[in-house]
Amino acid sequence: METTLPAPPHIQGPSSKEKKYDRQLRLWAASGQASLEDAHVLLVQAGPSAVGIEALKNLILPGVGQYTIVDPCEVMEEDAGVNFFVEEDCVGQPRAKVSCEMLQELNPDVKGRYIAQPVEALLRDPEFLSPYTLILLVSPISSLALKTIATYAWEQHVPLFHIHSLGFYSHFTVCLPPSFPVVETHPDPTTTTDLRLTNPWPELSALAKEKTDGLERMNDHDHGHVPCVLLLLHYLEAWKQKNDGRVPATYREKQDFRKAVERGARIYNAEGGEENYEEAAKAVLKSLNPTTLSRHLREIFQAKECTTLTKDSPRFWVIASAIKTFESRHHVLPLPGSVPDMKAKSADYIRLQNVYKAKARRDAAEVLATVRAQEQALGRTDNPISEAEVENFCKEAAFVRLFRGEPLQVVSIDGNGNPIVGHEEPGSECSDGLKSIRLALEDTESLMPLYITFLAYDVFTNRDVPLDSDPAGASTLLHPAPGHADSSVHGDEHKLLRIALSILSHWYTGDSSEIGSRISDFVREIVRFGGGDLHNISALTGGMVAQEAIKVITRQYVPADNTVVFDGIRSKVWVFRRTAGMFRRR
Amino acid sequence: MPSLERSRKRWRHLDNVLGRTGPFTDETFVPGLETIQALERNKILFAPLLSRDCLSPNVWKNTIDVSNLNRQFLFREADIGKPKAVVAANFVKKRVGGVKITPYYGAIQDKDEDYYMQFQQVICGLDSIEARRWINATLVNMVDPDNIESLKPLIDGGTEGFKGQSRVILPTLSSCIECQLDMHAPRAAVPLCTLATIPRQPEHCIEWANVIAWEEERKGDTLDTDDPEHITWLYQKALKRAMDFNISGVTYSLTQGVVKNIIPAIASTNAIIAASCCNEAFKIATNTNPYLSNYMMYSGDDSVYTYTFEHERKADCPVCGNLIKDLWVDGSWTLSEFIEWMKEQPDTQGLKRPSLSKSGKSLYIQVSGLEEQTRPNLDKKLSELVSEGEEVVVSDQALPVDLRFNFIFKK
Numbered sequence: 001m002e003t004t005l006p007a008p009p010h011i012q013g014p015s016s017k018e019k020k021y022d023r024q025l026r027l028w029a030a031s032g033q034a035s036l037e038d039a040h041v042l043l044v045q046a047g048p049s050a051v052g053i054e055a056l057k058n059l060i061l062p063g064v065g066q067y068t069i070v071d072p073c074e075v076m077e078e079d080a081g082v083n084f085f086v087e088e089d090c091v092g093q094p095r096a097k098v099s100c101e102m103l104q105e106l107n108p109d110v111k112g113r114y115i116a117q118p119v120e121a122l123l124r125d126p127e128f129l130s131p132y133t134l135i136l137l138v139s140p141i142s143s144l145a146l147k148t149i150a151t152y153a154w155e156q157h158v159p160l161f162h163i164h165s166l167g168f169y170s171h172f173t174v175c176l177p178p179s180f181p182v183v184e185t186h187p188d189p190t191t192t193t194d195l196r197l198t199n200p201w202p203e204l205s206a207l208a209k210e211k212t213d214g215l216e217r218m219n220d221h222d223h224g225h226v227p228c229v230l231l232l233l234h235y236l237e238a239w240k241q242k243n244d245g246r247v248p249a250t251y252r253e254k255q256d257f258r259k260a261v262e263r264g265a266r267i268y269n270a271e272g273g274e275e276n277y278e279e280a281a282k283a284v285l286k287s288l289n290p291t292t293l294s295r296h297l298r299e300i301f302q303a304k305e306c307t308t309l310t311k312d313s314p315r316f317w318v319i320a321s322a323i324k325t326f327e328s329r330h331h332v333l334p335l336p337g338s339v340p341d342m343k344a345k346s347a348d349y350i351r352l353q354n355v356y357k358a359k360a361r362r363d364a365a366e367v368l369a370t371v372r373a374q375e376q377a378l379g380r381t382d383n384p385i386s387e388a389e390v391e392n393f394c395k396e397a398a399f400v401r402l403f404r405g406e407p408l409q410v411v412s413i414d415g416n417g418n419p420i421v422g423h424e425e426p427g428s429e430c431s432d433g434l435k436s437i438r439l440a441l442e443d444t445e446s447l448m449p450l451y452i453t454f455l456a457y458d459v460f461t462n463r464d465v466p467l468d469s470d471p472a473g474a475s476t477l478l479h480p481a482p483g484h485a486d487s488s489v490h491g492d493e494h495k496l497l498r499i500a501l502s503i504l505s506h507w508y509t510g511d512s513s514e515i516g517s518r519i520s521d522f523v524r525e526i527v528r529f530g531g532g533d534l535h536n537i538s539a540l541t542g543g544m545v546a547q548e549a550i551k552v553i554t555r556q557y558v559p560a561d562n563t564v565v566f567d568g569i570r571s572k573v574w575v576f577r578r579t580a581g582m583f584r585r586r
Numbered sequence: 587m588p589s590l591e592r593s594r595k596r597w598r599h600l601d602n603v604l605g606r607t608g609p610f611t612d613e614t615f616v617p618g619l620e621t622i623q624a625l626e627r628n629k630i631l632f633a634p635l636l637s638r639d640c641l642s643p644n645v646w647k648n649t650i651d652v653s654n655l656n657r658q659f660l661f662r663e664a665d666i667g668k669p670k671a672v673v674a675a676n677f678v679k680k681r682v683g684g685v686k687i688t689p690y691y692g693a694i695q696d697k698d699e700d701y702y703m704q705f706q707q708v709i710c711g712l713d714s715i716e717a718r719r720w721i722n723a724t725l726v727n728m729v730d731p732d733n734i735e736s737l738k739p740l741i742d743g744g745t746e747g748f749k750g751q752s753r754v755i756l757p758t759l760s761s762c763i764e765c766q767l768d769m770h771a772p773r774a775a776v777p778l779c780t781l782a783t784i785p786r787q788p789e790h791c792i793e794w795a796n797v798i799a800w801e802e803e804r805k806g807d808t809l810d811t812d813d814p815e816h817i818t819w820l821y822q823k824a825l826k827r828a829m830d831f832n833i834s835g836v837t838y839s840l841t842q843g844v845v846k847n848i849i850p851a852i853a854s855t856n857a858i859i860a861a862s863c864c865n866e867a868f869k870i871a872t873n874t875n876p877y878l879s880n881y882m883m884y885s886g887d888d889s890v891y892t893y894t895f896e897h898e899r900k901a902d903c904p905v906c907g908n909l910i911k912d913l914w915v916d917g918s919w920t921l922s923e924f925i926e927w928m929k930e931q932p933d934t935q936g937l938k939r940p941s942l943s944k945s946g947k948s949l950y951i952q953v954s955g956l957e958e959q960t961r962p963n964l965d966k967k968l969s970e971l972v973s974e975g976e977e978v979v980v981s982d983q984a985l986p987v988d989l990r991f992n993f994i995f996k997k
């Protein structure tokens with residue numbers, strides 16, 4: 001068996017960039033870092049919250065390429081109480097400028113810009129949003145700007161975050177593009193190895209036969225070093241001969257099989273047992289399951305993009321389609337090829353590892369051939385997909401995920417100032433979304449009532465003004481926050497609750513008194529904050545937003561799909577899927 | 587000097603929460619000036635929430651390294667090599683006028699109870715489990731039931747990659763760090779024989795270079811994992827060994843990771859956990875809302891997920907439990923035989939230089955001067971030194987607190 005040896009060592013330590021970013025490169029590698037450095041993040045804010053600045057901080061430190069801050073406000077003294085990136089001596093200066101410069105100090109590799117104007121005015125230029133690859137919108141924001149930016153982001157496939165941070169509470173919705181696949185999801189390696197014990201290929205069976213030949217006659221040292229994977233294959237062979245060629249399938253059969261393995265162990269040796277047999281027995285329950293396709297992968301295989309490739313199909317779909325072909329031919333996915341560590345002699349383990357690696361390479365080569373044939377058929381041979389990308393996809397295939405973004409809908413208000421949201425119509429497309437909302441509302445642990453309160457907050461603070469009304473600043477587009485003055489607390493509680501209950505009545509038709517009382521508590525707490533920000537909560541939320549932004553930018557790990565609500569009193573997060581159907585006018 | 591009115595103006599947002607009652611606030615919450623003043627008087631010890639790198643318990647004796655810059659917002663390139671505590675304190679003071687911060691650059695173990703008594707709360711983000719256990723035990727031992735001021739809430743946070751946890755500990759009242767040790771099981775070590783004879787993974791080759799090759803070839807040198815020459819030497823040794831065994835995957839970065847036991851860390855997770863800890867400290871200090879009871883696990887690698895629960899106190903916790911354990915011993919053992927036996931028991935394993943005493947009388951004390959005086963006891967039988975049912979106290983540098991045992995003689 002041939003092994004590729006690493007090139008002789010070049011005694012050059014890590015580069016200065018590798019040193020600086022060492023702790024994060026261990027998570028998302030050079031490929032993730034390159035994506036991060038290509039990104040240009042736009043932050044749009046006009047209110048008091050520092051949540052967007054905090055999120056930027058956590059993107060600038062790991063080296064995002066560029067950021068731009070749009071903020072029409074001047075620094076006020078109260079900003080210094082919630083925002084670490086302004087100073088009291090800067091009162092009166094543009095806040096966008098002050099924060100931009102202070103953030104810039106964090107990392108000289110990053111390019112920062114600012115525009116100290118209302119975003120509503122900037123949006124009149126249709127090209128204004130085109131440089132940005134990810135957009136953060138911080139509430140309060142006029143529904144006008146929100147609608148315009150959300151429409152652009154949806155049409156141009158730019159990921160958009162809509163963020164609230166109010167007192168002890170926060171929320172954000174991630175609007176991903178209509179199709180957002182993630183290949184490198186980083187599943188837990190201990191639960192995800194695919195060893196093919198129940199359906200070994202000839203080379204693996206041959207190795208097992210060779211290495212377990214004369215097992216009973218081996219000396220103690222050899223017997224105690226047969227790799228557990230080969231032991232399992234050996235005992236499975238014996239089991240199959242006794243059971244019409246079947247492998248242990250039921251829990252009971254697996255228990256019996258495990259006992260059969262355990263009986264093979266030598267216990268009268270010097271160690272009083274054998275580690276390789278212990279490993280084999282331990283692996284029985286989880287390694288003998290037939291490999292099945294995940295729900296996510298089935299969805300990918302059935303997707304329209306996978307069944308009808310075009311000349312312009314994204315590379316993801318061309319490879320996914322080739323893997324689908326592989327799967328329908330062999331009824332298994334391409335072998336990932338990794339083998340966990342196990343008690344064994346070095347040479348035996350390396351041989352076993354090479355048998356898995358060789359099979360993985362063969363499987364990937366077959367997928368690659370299908371990809372090449374597709375490229376030929378589609379007339380896209382001028383820009384072929386790299387072999388490395390196909391191999392990587394094959395390795396990750398079982399855990400690939402596809403996310404379907406939803407456009408960000410805004411709660412509108414009718415002539416009487418009442419919110420207009422979707423409501424369930426049996427059999428309609430939004431029915432599923434509303435069903436899950438209803439279940440969430442009945443779950444007393446869920447933060448859905450808090451989410452409704454945030455929606456009501458947006459209705460409360462927004463005046464619907466057309467874009468061409470020449471806004472002098474965001475303030476003319478927004479009502480003061482509920483509870484902004486001590487004298488307004490009582491009246492604002494009443495008004496905010498009325499809006500929230502109105503939204504609830506659209507989404508929940510049963511007896512809603514218990515849900516209503518939970519909403520009422522959230523309303524009182526939100527009015528108590530008076531539109532104010534607590535730095536701890538905006539810093540925490542900025543951290544969560546940055547984590548999600550990094551996942552979206554690097555296309556690694558699994559992003560939240562698609563709405564995250566945080567309760568800083570109980571220290572709990574609630575994630576649910578917000579659908580356009582929840583907001584569609586009827 | 588700014589007037590009071592001016593300095594409160596910047597806290598307008600905060601004052602809404604401090605000045606108004608909410609639906610979840612405790613009955614004892616007093617909105618307004620009293621709470622604001624209480625917050626201003628609050629003195630909190632921050633054991634480095636910012637540092638996540640160093641594994642020695644002397645976490646405060648830590649200077650800034652270039653790899654800190656990717657996640658620590660208080661440090662700039664010009665600060666490399668300076669003490670973290672000092673740079674961080676100066677920076678925060680500049681940004682937030684009115685806050686008093688005293689940097690302390692040294693080992694937390696060098697400070698005594700009087701030092702900790704001056705604070706209302708302790709927030710800690712120590713990365714070594716030893717330092718955590720030490721500060722936890724100190725705060726538990728400090729609690730005097732007759733003096734409410736002696737109970738200092740301990741808020742602890744830690745991160746790894748996209749995951750982290752924060753917890754609130756009320757010493758002696760709720761589950762303590764020692765009660766929760768099983769939540770942070772250390773990774774199993776690779777057996778020495780695997781390293782020596784049958785390596786299979788690149789990590790085995792690196793550990794071999796670290797544990798065996800260095801000992802054999804550079805015995806006199808103390809391995810300094812921050813010295814690039816040392817890491818390069820280990821890397822080359824490991825690479826050579828890996829080639830001998832046809833193992834691939836040894837890199838400089840992996841060598842560094844294994845040898846320094848590097849835990850991946852990012853700014854965003856640190857922000858989440860640090861802010862969560864400060865949020866709990868704020869709620870405890872102001873009573874504006876109920877605080878966490880008592881553990882939040884945060885996970886951000888697969889969607890976003892929190893698991894918030896109350897970790898139960900362990901009645902037999904060696905630190906905060908008040909049970910004295912019964913210990914069955916053989917009266918005919920000598921004291922020195924007993925000490926050797928103790929070093930192999932699960933509760934007392936890893937003892938280094940244990941000292942033993944009973945009701946104020948020394949049995950064997952490993953402190954120069956006292957050691958000579960008590961050494962003759964080592965050869966005496968246990969039954970001569972201790973009577974049945976008598977309480978014996980064992981202390982050792984490896985134990986966060988003294989252990990108490992009732993001696994019962996096996997018949």
Ligand SMILES: [Zn+2]
Nearest residue numbers: 762765903906
């Ligand atoms: Zn305890």
